[in-house]
Amino acid sequence: MLTRPDSGVRPASLIPVLLLLLAAPLTTALAQSDYPLEPFLGKWSGVFTTQDNEFWGVEDFICFAGCPREVRDYMVSLLDDPANDDRPLGELMGETTGFSVAHLASVLTPLGSQIQQANTPENDPKLHCQPYGFVRQATNPLPMNIRRLGEHLLIQYEEWSLLRSVYLDGRPHPEYQTASLLGHAVGRVENGILIIETAGVTADRFSDSTQGGHSSELTAVERYSVHDNPRRLELELTLKDPVTLTEPYVIANTWLFTPEVELIQDSCGDLPGVF
Amino acid sequence: MRVKWRILSIVCLLAVNASTGAHHSPAMLFDLSQEIEVQGVVTEYRLGNPHMRIYLDVDNDGTVEPWLAEGGSRTVLVRKGWDGTEVSPGDLVTVRGQPSRDGSNVVHLEYLVLPDGTELYVEDLNFNQLEEIRRRRN
Numbered sequence: 001m002l003t004r005p006d007s008g009v010r011p012a013s014l015i016p017v018l019l020l021l022l023a024a025p026l027t028t029a030l031a032q033s034d035y036p037l038e039p040f041l042g043k044w045s046g047v048f049t050t051q052d053n054e055f056w057g058v059e060d061f062i063c064f065a066g067c068p069r070e071v072r073d074y075m076v077s078l079l080d081d082p083a084n085d086d087r088p089l090g091e092l093m094g095e096t097t098g099f100s101v102a103h104l105a106s107v108l109t110p111l112g113s114q115i116q117q118a119n120t121p122e123n124d125p126k127l128h129c130q131p132y133g134f135v136r137q138a139t140n141p142l143p144m145n146i147r148r149l150g151e152h153l154l155i156q157y158e159e160w161s162l163l164r165s166v167y168l169d170g171r172p173h174p175e176y177q178t179a180s181l182l183g184h185a186v187g188r189v190e191n192g193i194l195i196i197e198t199a200g201v202t203a204d205r206f207s208d209s210t211q212g213g214h215s216s217e218l219t220a221v222e223r224y225s226v227h228d229n230p231r232r233l234e235l236e237l238t239l240k241d242p243v244t245l246t247e248p249y250v251i252a253n254t255w256l257f258t259p260e261v262e263l264i265q266d267s268c269g270d271l272p273g274v275f
Numbered sequence: 276m277r278v279k280w281r282i283l284s285i286v287c288l289l290a291v292n293a294s295t296g297a298h299h300s301p302a303m304l305f306d307l308s309q310e311i312e313v314q315g316v317v318t319e320y321r322l323g324n325p326h327m328r329i330y331l332d333v334d335n336d337g338t339v340e341p342w343l344a345e346g347g348s349r350t351v352l353v354r355k356g357w358d359g360t361e362v363s364p365g366d367l368v369t370v371r372g373q374p375s376r377d378g379s380n381v382v383h384l385e386y387l388v389l390p391d392g393t394e395l396y397v398e399d400l401n402f403n404q405l406e407e408i409r410r411r412r413n
Contacts, residue, residue, distance in 0.1 A: 048351050048399045058409045061400060079412065089402070089409055126325055142350055158350055160324060264350040268323050 036189040037168070039226040041148060043263065044233045044255035046141030053256055055230050062093050065208065066139030066237070066253035071100045097209060104210045104249070112213070112244030119211035129268035131160035133204030134182045135214065138222060138237055139253045143261050153187060158263045166196050173199045179216040194224040206239065206251075215243035231257035305373040305383040313342055313382055317366045322359040324349050327397065329362065329370065329384070344370040346384035346397035366390050 047056055047064045059075040075096040078084050084092060108116060126132060132140065137157050145156040153166040166187040173184050183201035187194060198220045205213050218241045225234050232254055239249045315331030318341070327346040332339050346352070362368055369388035375381040385402075387395045 048348060049354065051400055051404060056408070058405055058412060061405055064400070079409070085413065089406055129324070132325075142348065159348075264353050266324065266350050 035148075036192075037148065037153065037194065039192075040153075040194050040224055040233065041146050043143055043145045043258050043261050045143040045258040045261050046253065046255050048141045049143055049261060050256045050258060053230060055232070055256065058089065060254070062096050063253065064141045065136070066141075066235070066251045067100060067209075068103060068250055069252055070103055071096060072252070074099045101210050104207070104212045107245055107247050107249055108212070109244055109246055112241075112246075115213040115244060116211050119205055119213055121208070121211075124205065124208070131162060131181060133206075134198060134201045134218075134220065135204070135206035135237070135239065135251075136208070137162060137164070137182065138220075139235070139251055141253070141255075143258065143263050144255070145263055156263060159266055161263075161266045173197075179203070183218075183220075192225065194222075196222040196224070198222070212249075213244060214239065214241045217241055217243050233257070305381075306376050309374050310371065311374045311382060312369060312371045313344070314367065314369045315342055317362050317364050317368055319364060320359075320362050322349055322352065322357060322361075327352055327357075327384075329368070329387070331368070331370070333380070340380055342380040342382065344372065344382040344384040344387075346387070347399040351399045352397070361387070361395065362389065 047061055050056070051061075058079060059072050062075045063072050075092065078092045078095065105113060105116065131137075137159070140157060140159050142158045144158060147154045147156065149165070152168050155164040155166065156162075157164070162182065164182045164185060166185040168187050170188075171186060173186065177184055177200045179200050179202045181202055181204075183198045185196050185198045187196040189195070199218070201214070201216060201218050201220070203214060203216045203218075205211065218239060220240070221238045223236045223238075226232070227234060233256075234254050235252060237251045237253075239245065239251070313331065313333055315333035317329060318332050319328075319330040321328045325348055327349060329344045329346075331342040331344065333342045334340075367390055370382050370384050371386040371388070373383040373385075375383075384397045387397050389395065
């Protein structure tokens with residue numbers, strides 16, 4: 001009878017296995033924290049749902065849906081001027097909005113100017129349940145949830161309950177594509193900045209306040225960075241459109257990290273009294 | 276029922292009563308140097324995107340005029356407990372806010388007074404709070 005002198009398992013041989021088992025959660029955590037997109041994941045909310053946070057300054061509220069740095073700086077200059085101390089805030093906001101419209105007009109092509117003048121609040125398709133296009137969604141102050149979807153990103157916007165895929169596998173924009181509401185987005189992380197490039201966007205407005213518009217030749221680059229105290233997501237969105245813009249137009253906005261916020265299902269017809 | 280409307284020029288009180296609007300700056304569309312108060316009968320109410328809207332029939336010295344009062348963002352109001360049943364067609368309500376710049380019968384809605392007298396704040400941002408932030412800044 002052939003016997004195996006070591007057929008039993010020695011306790012000492014289990015030590016490496018136990019160490020591996022104990023280390024597994026740690027290595028998993030390390031792998032997750034090494035995921036370059038990890039800082040960007042989660043729910044983020046703009047001033048509408050975080051007004052009580054002391055981070056916000058008055059100038060942030062005039063730019064609640066995003067605005068060029070020049071516009072924000074203009075509001076700050078008005079607030080800093082002692083001559084304006086007795087002027088109502090609404091009046092300063094009105095002056096800043098006028099500056100905003102003029103600032104945009106200075107970078108519009110003749111056709112871009114015509115579009116701006118033709119766009120009015122009354123003929124905005126949003127009033128007929130046409131969801132915002134890419135620019136107004138990307139700068140939207142309402143909450144959004146940035147989620148990992150396999151090797152890609154899925155951005156869930158509360159307003160209109162729109163979903164946006166961002167491909168991270170290095171693929172280019174398709175050579176032939178039909179323009180769509182949110183376009184085709186590809187992204188990457190460079191030096192801690194999430195960069196998303198978008199093209200193939202349906203011609204639309206890119207601002208309610210300035211009534212500016214873009215063509216389907218729009219290309220856009222979003223640069224997202226995460227900061228602390230409070231934890232927040234900052235966006236710099238650069239728009240290029242040879243049809244309506246003579247030079248790049250840059251919009252910035254900020255959202256606070258709000259894991260406690262529950263995104264509300266949004267549509268035009270799921271509540272009594274709605275459109 | 277006779278419904279009256281009045282416009283109050285309150286340039287100096289703007290700081291207290293102006294608001295920042297929803298997805299567009301109200302400074303572009305509305306005259307922030309005035310406040311108007313309009314009383315009328317609700318013909319339609321929409322807690323819709325992107326802003327809530329109340330359509331009113333307003334009796335202006337015997338002439339019935341259609342008015343529109345536009346308030347805050349739908350989901351912001353839903354988060355505060357609104358559910359689309361706040362008013363119904365036929366309700367007599369009062370709306371208070373800023374008039375349109377182009378003279379059309381539109382109100383940038385800040386306060387909605389229900390038939391039972393309850394007053395609701397309808398805007399996304401609390402302007403009084405913004406003034407407080409401004410005071411702290413200075």
